[in-house]
Amino acid sequence: MKIMTVFGTRPEAIKMAPLVKKLTEDPEIQSVLCVTAQHREMLDQVLSLFELHPDYDLNIMKPNQTISMITANVLTGMEPVLQKEKPDMVLVHGDTSTTFVTALAAFYQQIPVGHVEAGLRTFDKYSPFPEEMNRVMTGHIADLHFAPTGRNRDNLLRESIADENIVITGNTVIDALLWVTEKPYEFEDETLSAIDFDNKRVIAVTCHRRENLGENMVHIFSAIRDIAAEFDDVEIVYPVHMNPRVRETASEILGGMQNVHLIEPLQYQPFSNLMAKSYFIVTDSGGVQEEAPSLGKPVLVVRRETERPEAIEAGTVRLAGVERDTIYSMMRELLTDEQVYRKMAHAENPYGDGQACRRIVEALKKRFGS
Numbered sequence: 001m002k003i004m005t006v007f008g009t010r011p012e013a014i015k016m017a018p019l020v021k022k023l024t025e026d027p028e029i030q031s032v033l034c035v036t037a038q039h040r041e042m043l044d045q046v047l048s049l050f051e052l053h054p055d056y057d058l059n060i061m062k063p064n065q066t067i068s069m070i071t072a073n074v075l076t077g078m079e080p081v082l083q084k085e086k087p088d089m090v091l092v093h094g095d096t097s098t099t100f101v102t103a104l105a106a107f108y109q110q111i112p113v114g115h116v117e118a119g120l121r122t123f124d125k126y127s128p129f130p131e132e133m134n135r136v137m138t139g140h141i142a143d144l145h146f147a148p149t150g151r152n153r154d155n156l157l158r159e160s161i162a163d164e165n166i167v168i169t170g171n172t173v174i175d176a177l178l179w180v181t182e183k184p185y186e187f188e189d190e191t192l193s194a195i196d197f198d199n200k201r202v203i204a205v206t207c208h209r210r211e212n213l214g215e216n217m218v219h220i221f222s223a224i225r226d227i228a229a230e231f232d233d234v235e236i237v238y239p240v241h242m243n244p245r246v247r248e249t250a251s252e253i254l255g256g257m258q259n260v261h262l263i264e265p266l267q268y269q270p271f272s273n274l275m276a277k278s279y280f281i282v283t284d285s286g287g288v289q290e291e292a293p294s295l296g297k298p299v300l301v302v303r304r305e306t307e308r309p310e311a312i313e314a315g316t317v318r319l320a321g322v323e324r325d326t327i328y329s330m331m332r333e334l335l336t337d338e339q340v341y342r343k344m345a346h347a348e349n350p351y352g353d354g355q356a357c358r359r360i361v362e363a364l365k366k367r368f369g370s
Contacts, residue, residue, distance in 0.1 A: 001368045002030040004087035008038030008060075008074070008098030011287050013046035014268050015117065016093050018175040020052055022357040028365060032085055036074050036098045037061050045267045049180070056081050067130055070097045078105035088368060089114050089144070093172075095128075095135035103141040115142035116172060116360065119152030120286075120307040127211055127305065128286075144367060146360050148290075148351055149310050169359040170352020177291045178354045180272045187270060191261050192237070200235045201279035201335065203227070207250075207302060208241035209284045216322040217246065220302045221253040223327035224282065228260050231335055236260040237274060280334050280341070282320075282327075289317050290351040298344035300330050308351075315347035 003023055007016050013035075023031040034056035037043055047054070058077035062069060074097065082090070082105060090106040092099040093116045103113045115138050125133050136159075139145065145161060147153040148171040156166055187193040195202060207220055228236050240250050240262050254260045266274065272291070275281060280298040281288060289308045292299045293316035300320040311317035320327045334341050 001028070001089075001364070002032060002085065002087045003089055003091060003364060004032040004034060004082075004085055005091045006034045006036065006078070006098065006102045007093055007096075008036030008043065008058075009096050010039050010042035010046055010268070012093045012096055012098065013043050013050075013052075014176050014287070015172045016091070017046060017050035017052055018179055019091070019116065019172055019357040019360060021050065022361050026361060026365075029361070032056075032087060034058070034078070034081055036077065036102070038070055038074070038096060038098045042265075049267065049269055050176075067097055071101050074098055074101040075105050078102055079108070082106060082109045082111060087111060089364065091116055092138060092142075093117055095120070095131035095138070097130065097134060100134040100138045103138045107141050112143040113138075113141055114144040114146065114360075114364070115139060116146045117148055118142065118145035118166070119147040119149075119155045121155045122305050122307045124305065128209060128307075129211065132307075144363070146356075146363070148356070151310050167359065167363040169363075170354075170356040171290050172356045172360070173287055173290050174294050174349070174352045174354045175357050176268075177272055177294055180269050181276050181295070183269075185269065185273045187273070189263060189266070189270060191263050192270070192274065195235055195237070195261075197277045199233075201231070201233055202235045202237055202274075202277060203331070204274050204278040204281045204283075205236060205238040206241075206281075206283040206285045206288060207238070208243060208246055209303065211304075212284055212302065212322065213243075213245050216302075217249045218253065219322055219324040220282075220284075220327060221250060223324045223331065225253055225257065225260070226324075226328050227331045227335070228254075228257050230332070232259075234259060234279075234335065237263065237278075239263050239266045239271065239274075241265065280344075282331065290349075293317070293347065293349035293351070294354075296345045298334055298341060300327070300334070302327060310350040314350045315344055316349060318344070 036058045040061040060073040089112045091114045145166045299317045
């Protein structure tokens with residue numbers, strides 16, 4: 001059977017890379033890889049790390065590209081690729097514009113679609129934007145749904161997706177994370193290599209989501225600044241997103257503090273190892289909520305809601321919101337209450353055991369009678 005995998009952004013690439021490798025290794029599968037390069041440089045970093053070589057590269061990224069531009073370019077770019085290859089199924093991941101539009105392009109060619117990381121929902125179509133509607137619309141195009149958790153499956157069932165078309169797999173990001181962090185690694189970044197991870201409590205931070213730009217980000221960074229000023233044994237490491245608005249706010253509020261390190265964005269391998277060496281993590285990222293618990297790291301999510309409630313229920317993640325006082329209080333509690341910290345650090349990760357890709361390949365072979 002011929003399976004085409006399509007992705008375009010760094011997060012998609014990280015989560016799909018171990019699956020592409022698993023597909024390629026199987027003698028019963030002809031694997032075709034197409035990237036849209038909705039992100040360019042960050043995507044290329046992941047392709048290099050996992051030693052992936054796309055068969056097709058649409059290279060759509062343009063300066064100041066809008067969602068409409070991405071949509072149009074992916075739709076027109078995928079058409080000739082799909083017409084030439086005629087795969088038995090197209091695999092897409094998650095909730096990016098590449099994901100939804102590729103699914104739409106495959107639908108126009110009457111090619112079945114498999115949706116990896118299916119069934120995540122916040123039930124607010126504008127948060128996260130445009131991701132929530134991207135994954136909902138992809139879900140109603142897809143023929144096979146690879147749901148990370150039972151809750152994701154339930155979400156799909158409520159949307160009248162047939163149960164026989166849903167497979168609970170765990171999340172492929174755990175497969176990727178374990179693959180990367182099990183390898184010996186030393187930081188090349190001078191700032192990271194100089195940090196005393198053995199004697200300092202390092203808090204890793206990521207913050208970049210569109211809905212947090214502006215006042216929310218001011219609250220988040222102000223709480224982090226308060227913590228850095230209060231605790232001498234804490235080091236804050238924040239790989240700052242390239243968005244100029246994020247950089248300006250981070251510099252204004254967190255710049256100049258001795259124990260706050262504003263560094264350039266990290267590639268996947270060094271960031272995974274930073275998480276592994278951190279005391280806990282403050283983030284608005286979806287993927288980090290899934291990854292960090294596998295490393296035994298508590299996570300505070302600086303968002304008003306999350307499409308990953310399983311982690312909150314399991315106790316690995318706490319929703320801190322976007323108010324300064326709440327974020328400060330939750331960070332301080334993890335630094336001062338050892339019992340609270342241990343409870344989060346030792347909770348079982350609900351997102352899988354590193355075998356998601358194997359389960360997806362088995363489901364594909366069952367689907368196509370291989």
